[in-house]
Amino acid sequence: MASKLTDVRIRNAKPGAKPYKISGGHGLCVFIMPAGAKYFRLRYRYAGKEKMLSLGVYPEVSLKEAEAGAAQAHVLLRQGTNPSEDRREKKLLLRQAERHTFAFAASLWVEHNTPRWKPATLEKVRQYLDKDLLPSLGKRPLGNITPMELGAVLERIERRKALNVAKKTRQWLAAIYAFAIAKGLTASNPAIHLGSIALYQPEPKNHAHIGLEELPKFLKALETYDGSVLVKTCTWLGLWTANRPGITRTLKWSELDLDQGLWTIPKGREGMKRGYSHVTPLPTQAVEALRTLEPITGRYPYVFVGRNDWRKPLSDGAVTGLLKAIGYSGKQTAHGFRHLVSTALNEKGYDADWVERQLAHGDPDEIRGTYNKAVYLDQRRTMMQEWADYLEDALRSEVLQTVRKRSDASR
Incomplete structure (x- = not known):
């Protein structure tokens, strides 16, 4: 039976002329490279074939973190899922999410609506996007943007007393996110409750004039x-x-x-x-x-x-x-x-x-x-x-x- 892995055991493992491994049971092991690097690996079998899953580099990844990663992989195996494929799929989804920025979603939304908008509406939307939304939100992944972040954008608009602009911006943010959800670009709409923090906009008063x-x-x-x-x-x-x-x-x-x-x-x-x-x-x-x-x-x-x-x-x-x-x-x-x-x-x-x-x-x-x-x-x-x-x-x-x-x- 393999000896249990400990920090002392890993730390004291010296590099050799060739890579070698020290095992800790249940497939968890550490590969010691000639240059001194130490890699956590999990050896497992899936569909009758032996597989290897990387769990990080010691000591950037601690032994406790590597053991937690191995335990999670064993849970997936019991569920019939290949841990390596699960990781690959999650990385792909993450890369897609990174590409699905606010600017990307906004451009698709504008393109979708352009045929039904009047030229003036299209110009107005682009002006609002270019001035107030894209500079701070454009490069942000849709799924990472929080209600607080959108609230901060609207507060900047309200501070310059452009309350009508803020109102329209709230509507368009909600519309962009609703469109993005329908397109599968994100799963949540952080703009849905922005109206609850909007500044009070008094009814416009007529300027004094004679009859x-x-x-x-x-x-x-x-x-x-x-x-x-x-x-x-x-x-x-x-x-x-x-x-x-x-x-x-x-x-x-x-x-x-x-x-x-x-x-x-x-x-x-x-x-x-x-x-x-x-x-x-x-x-x-x-x-x-x-x-x-x-x-x-x-x-x-x-x-x-x-x-x-x-x-x-x-x-x-x-x-x-x-x-x-x-x-x-x-x-x-x-x-x-x-x-x-x-x-x-x-x-x-x-x-x-x-x-x-x-x-x-x-x-x-x-x-x-x-x-x-x-x-x-x-x-x-x-x-x-x-x-x-x-x-x-x-x-x-x-x-x-x-x-x-x-x-x-x-x-």
Whole structure:
């Protein structure tokens, strides 16, 4: 009967000119190599043939660990399983799992859904993946990613106050993992409970804005403002176009074609929601007002330059300061002009799609399958000119008459 293997016995075994083994019973042995390396091996029989299973190198693998490995192999043998084949299969599964990274699953998910998505949706998904998910998760095996790891990714998004992005990201993470499970790429979905740790997202509040019946009084107060002509024109431009305040105050001369009466906001422009491009028709009143500013700021990048540094745009509090100065603090905000214009145009009976496009709501690629960034431009040009004329009339009237459309714009 072979002597029991002990650490002392293995440690004292000296290398010889040829490899030899010392046995410890039940097939467990240690091969001593001429160079001094000592390998644990398990000799066993399967299907009538003698086999050998490697259990590691001493002392990196301890005797206790080697004995545990041998005991596990004997359990498999009693179950009719070849330990060597079992190990080979597990290694193959592990290699496959390593190849099944988050990036791999995400790319298959995108490819699968591309035919059913609109171009804008596809672009949005890729932007979210490239910016927020792939940098930290891309190379990670799907099965190794934990809920805590995904939670950390979402927390980074929430810290920059992008709660809508975080919400969409949670949905897409769950969808990617559901797809991966169905494809056999992983067995679990760590994204399934992420909603329970989402930050509370309050209901959006409308920005303060006056009613249409107050418009004549407001416009008269605005017209009598005798402060900065830049701030005053910026305020009027917000009324004439309904563009976002941040976009309006950072308007660049390079974005304007006054001869054509167009303001083109390029894709990726800072301050533009989700970086969409947008074309704004300019009514004649806006063109005239902007031309009066060319001798003042035409040599600078920005139309509405900063008071202290003409290389920078107007501050974000400039229009707020004007509204306070004319007595409308808390009653009307720069962003509230968008609500005011939207209400008026809808009450005038204009097509809702024209109004939504003028307000740059949503991606232009998603509007009724039209893939022209200047969708409804002709209709909107007529609509916004009529709106500017309406403001001009309101400025000169004592009582605003019932809101009505001047003429039927071509549909």
